Amino acid sequence: MVDMLVVFLLASAIACVIIGVSVYVVVPAIVRWQYGVQAPSAEFKAVDGSEGAGSSDLRYFILSYDCRQQDLKISAELPDAPHWQIGLFDGSMRLVDGGYVNHLTAMTRGNRFEVVVSKTPGSGEGSISCASSPNGLLIYRVLCPRSAVPLPTVEKVPA
Amino acid sequence: MTASSLLLYSALLSLLLVPIIVAWVAVFFWLRWEKIGRWQEAKRHEFRLRMQIARWIWFRYIHLDCQYWIAFVNFDKGPLKLVGQPPDALYWSFTYNKFTEVGPVINSNDIKLRPDGKYEILISTDGPEDAEANWLRLREGVGRGVIYFRTYEPRGNFPSQLPSVFQNGKQIIAEGSS
Numbered sequence: 001m002v003d004m005l006v007v008f009l010l011a012s013a014i015a016c017v018i019i020g021v022s023v024y025v026v027v028p029a030i031v032r033w034q035y036g037v038q039a040p041s042a043e044f045k046a047v048d049g050s051e052g053a054g055s056s057d058l059r060y061f062i063l064s065y066d067c068r069q070q071d072l073k074i075s076a077e078l079p080d081a082p083h084w085q086i087g088l089f090d091g092s093m094r095l096v097d098g099g100y101v102n103h104l105t106a107m108t109r110g111n112r113f114e115v116v117v118s119k120t121p122g123s124g125e126g127s128i129s130c131a132s133s134p135n136g137l138l139i140y141r142v143l144c145p146r147s148a149v150p151l152p153t154v155e156k157v158p159a
Numbered sequence: 160m161t162a163s164s165l166l167l168y169s170a171l172l173s174l175l176l177v178p179i180i181v182a183w184v185a186v187f188f189w190l191r192w193e194k195i196g197r198w199q200e201a202k203r204h205e206f207r208l209r210m211q212i213a214r215w216i217w218f219r220y221i222h223l224d225c226q227y228w229i230a231f232v233n234f235d236k237g238p239l240k241l242v243g244q245p246p247d248a249l250y251w252s253f254t255y256n257k258f259t260e261v262g263p264v265i266n267s268n269d270i271k272l273r274p275d276g277k278y279e280i281l282i283s284t285d286g287p288e289d290a291e292a293n294w295l296r297l298r299e300g301v302g303r304g305v306i307y308f309r310t311y312e313p314r315g316n317f318p319s320q321l322p323s324v325f326q327n328g329k330q331i332i333a334e335g336s337s
Contacts, residue, residue, distance in 0.1 A: 093214070
């Protein structure tokens with residue numbers, strides 16, 4: 001009887017560990033993988049936002065960034081929209097500290113914006129930090145654009 | 160019983176317990192769907208299971224310029240009416256999701272306010288009699304899903320106001336603030 005109780009308690013504990021690992025490790029990894037499949041490695045891709053987290057009022061462009069060896073310079077014509085933003089997200093889909101810029105804080109030159117994604121953002125004007133996650137997903141969102149949104153370009157620059 | 164056989168039997172039994180526990184949680188969540196009765200805000204660091212599930216499905220990439228909320232409802236049970244105070248934000252909108260499938264959007268540029276300054280939005284398959292009314296067209300067969308409320312650039316006038324949701328004349332989601 002005692003043995004059965006021990007087996008049951010031990011089995012419950014193992015089951016809880018399996019479920020905990022599934023909830024907090026396995027499923028997020030599957031979701032990350034699913035997004036990784038959608039995002040090309042070195043160029044922006046427009047996505048329609050129909051995968052749960054989107055809205056048809058926004059235009060989304062995603063990119064898998066990797067700044068372990070170099071910085072990335074993102075530039076594009078300014079969109080005709082009341083709000084736009086660029087954010088870096090880590091493998092757990094969380095915003096990277098310092099990895100965010102919007103239409104009010106980005107550096108613009110004429111009718112273009114330039115954002116440098118860098119591990120050492122202090123080195124340049126208009127930089128955002130990927131220090132806590134040198135690779136991950138970059139999302140460029142444009143809210144309620146009044147015309148077609150130009151696709152941003154990506155350029156590798158020395159760190 | 161030896162320690163190794165205890166471990167073996169425990170491991171085998173745990174394999175049986177895992178689907179039972181998962182099924183129990185799923186059934187509990189499914190039955191509780193419409194009884195939650197309040198808006199759930201997207202939170203990046205909250206560890207609760209329901210928020211974890213919501214983050215997988217609806218709140219994947221939370222950023223600094225926005226706030227998101229969802230309300231769990233059953234669209235099959237009749238037209239829904241949202242009544243609330245407009246938030247002070249650059250943009251705000253309502254849509255609905257059937258799991259990850261996103262519905263149409265009605266946003267602050269289109270929403271007309273009542274004389275008392277509040278808005279009223281109907282979510283239904285059939286359009287309202289008043290052609291001027293705020294209407295979010297519901298696709299057929301949505302069933303259980305979420306109403307999705309998002310604001311962009313809230314202008315520091317927190318707390319943001321969350322609307323009441325009525326169905327068949329009964330309030331199913333309480334008005335709130337966040």
